[in-house]
Amino acid sequence: MTDGERIDPPRDDSGDPPGVQHVRRRIEAIWRLDAGRIIAALARWSGDFQRAEDAAQDALIAALEHWPTRGVPEHPTAWLLRTARNRAIDHLRREQRGDALVGDYGREIARSHLACSTLLCSDDAHHDALALLFIACHPILSADARCALALRIIGGLDNAALARAFLVPEATIAQRIVRGKRKLAAANIRFEIPSAAECRERLGSVREVIYLIFTEGHVPSQGADWARPDLCHVALRMARVLAQAAADDTETQALLALIELHGARLAARMDEQGDPVLLEDQDRGKWDRGGIRRGLAALARANRLALTWTTAQDQARGAAPTVAPGPLRLQAAIAACHATAPSFAATDWRQIAGHYATLFATTGSPAARIHEAQAAARFDDPVRVLAALDAAVDAQALAGYVPLHAVRGDLLERCGERAAAADAFRLAAEHSGNAAEERLLRARAQRAGDGAGFT
Incomplete structure (x- = not known):
């Protein structure tokens, strides 16, 4: 070898x-x-x-x-x-x-x-x-x-x-x-x-x-x-x-929380054939409640550690207490919003969008901005959300980034631009290296448009 x-x-x-x-x-x-x-x-x-x-x-x-x-x-x-x-x-x-x-x-x-x-x-x-x-x-x-x-x-x-x-x-x-x-x-x-x-x-x-x-x-x-x-x-x-x-590191505890919370939903993310089941269609009875409890406990530890540390720092400066969340703690908070929502419709999308906005401000990650738009479309005008997304990201630099095209497809579909939505989903499918994801995206393209050119 x-x-x-x-x-x-x-x-x-x-x-x-x-x-x-x-x-x-x-x-x-x-x-x-x-x-x-x-x-x-x-x-x-x-x-x-x-x-x-x-x-x-x-x-x-x-x-x-x-x-x-x-x-x-x-x-x-x-x-x-x-x-x-x-x-x-x-x-x-x-x-x-x-x-x-x-x-x-x-x-x-x-x-x-x-x-x-x-x-x-x-x-x-x-x-x-x-x-x-x-x-x-x-x-x-x-x-x-x-x-x-x-x-x-x-x-x-x-x-x-x-x-x-x-x-x-x-x-x-x-x-x-x-x-x-x-x-x-x-x-x-x-x-x-x-x-x-x-x-x-x-x-x-x-x-x-x-x-x-x-x-x-x-x-x-x-x-x-x-x-x-x-x-x-x-x-x-x-x-x-x-x-x-x-045990005393905030972001390490947040990482555990994030993985526990996402991992708790694994069993519901696929059907019996192994095909994807989107969050809105998942049987929440299949979620691992023990994993969710462990994830929430880890997030609580991360929040306590962050509060203790920042309070000590602020007191040393004579300033009012502030808590600046790290990227993993923000993502864990987003996962917690999903894990604790009684239903998809009852999800606190405003809080999720706010967490993503903070994550984008903290890291500058295009993925955070894209997912912020996806969440914001649940409660805001999709036309305005799409315009803001297109202005915020470099589409050319992210030409091969599947989530950008998929989220744009979702937003375009909400705006009534079904043909453009189908094109966006098809573009996302073309860049995906995951066969199951590609099938899902092509199915969405077919539903969004007339299905012409999609096989």
């Missing part, structure tokens, strides 16, 4: 028998869910990203070769880990690095029970993954390299998905990952959770990576699925561990 190359379970298995297809899909699900923690467990010993990833990839190849004919093992993740461990030991022996090192590896495996089937449910495994995430977000790397490396190793995203997420060619992503690994190896970065001061320095980057992993799971940038719960669950686990490690 060449440096930076990654093997992923093949998505196109249409030529295989149904039984083989089922096994391959299961391998893909297991890999997406546990690859990061397998690599983390291996990296803890070796301290080498490339060695750990190569061993894990060897195990994946072995599973693809053997499981379709021999059956899926009773403990598939443990099988992958044992196989990866053995391949790593074989590589070490071939490299003649000495029996002492191999012996240390064996003792480390025995100490932490790496071969047992419960490994990836243990606290040690969670902390391994967290340590790996902090290493991937090391300040010696560029911001782009940190995100790409962590999403690749922890989130299981391939180069194509990463390229779409960062809006760059796949070759650029591959170069970032290779250079990042080499830089970490050259700096001899130890595999451990860094000091408190170092954690603070990297916390923002770690949060960003977890958020991106969840975003890719919530609405994948490519593929056939409307959602990838496996990635959402990876992000949720990491957010919970990070929130425990940074």
Whole structure:
């Protein structure tokens, strides 16, 4: 395997028998869910990203070769880990690095029970993954390299998905990952959770990576699925561990709140065929009320932390107390508005639009301005909302941005411009890399216009 190359379970298995297809899909699900923690467990010993990833990839190849004919093992993740461990030991022996090192590896495996089937449910495994995430977000790397490396190793995203997420060619992503690994190896970065001061320095980057992993799971940038719960669950686990490690950080608690609240609605976002179900059509009885409670509790913690911090700062200046919400706390507040609304019609759209307006003022993010317009159209004149949106965003710079075209389609439809709305939905569909999203957008285009030219 060449440096930076990654093997992923093949998505196109249409030529295989149904039984083989089922096994391959299961391998893909297991890999997406546990690859990061397998690599983390291996990296803890070796301290080498490339060695750990190569061993894990060897195990994946072995599973693809053997499981379709021999059956899926009773403990598939443990099988992958044992196989990866053995391949790593074989590589070490071939490299003649000495029996002492191999012996240390064996003792480390025995100490932490790496071969047992419960490994990836243990606290040690969670902390391994967290340590790996902090290493991937090391300040010696560029911001782009940190995100790409962590999403690749922890989130299981391939180069194509990463390229779409960062809006760059796949070759650029591959170069970032290779250079990042080499830089970490050259700096001899130890595999451990860094000091408190170092954690603070990297916390923002770690949060960003977890958020991106969840975003890719919530609405994948490519593929056939409307959602990838496996990635959402990876992000949720990491957010919970990070929130425990940074219990006094406002935005970290807000990140957990945001993921818990969005994750609570996952089961209602797809029908039995896997097709999208829009928020207004969702069965709210399918929402995870436990997840909503956890999300609201995390948001309350974030708000208390923010109030305590800003009050202390303001008192030191002799000023009246103010609370300046961070981007994640604003997004969590928006998610809370949706999660607590008794119905779609009863949603507080004015509050949501206000949060998005603050988010846009805080970050300058075009996405915030676009979603503000989407919310504002629920209570304001859509003609005025559309004009304000068109004046606020650079349509040429965002020519490939699906949400812009989709929201413009919705606004145009509300304005009675059905043909223009159909064109906007079609344009959004053309730029989408997600098959389920594309079908949804084309269906909306057909409903908005006469359907001519849409198949």
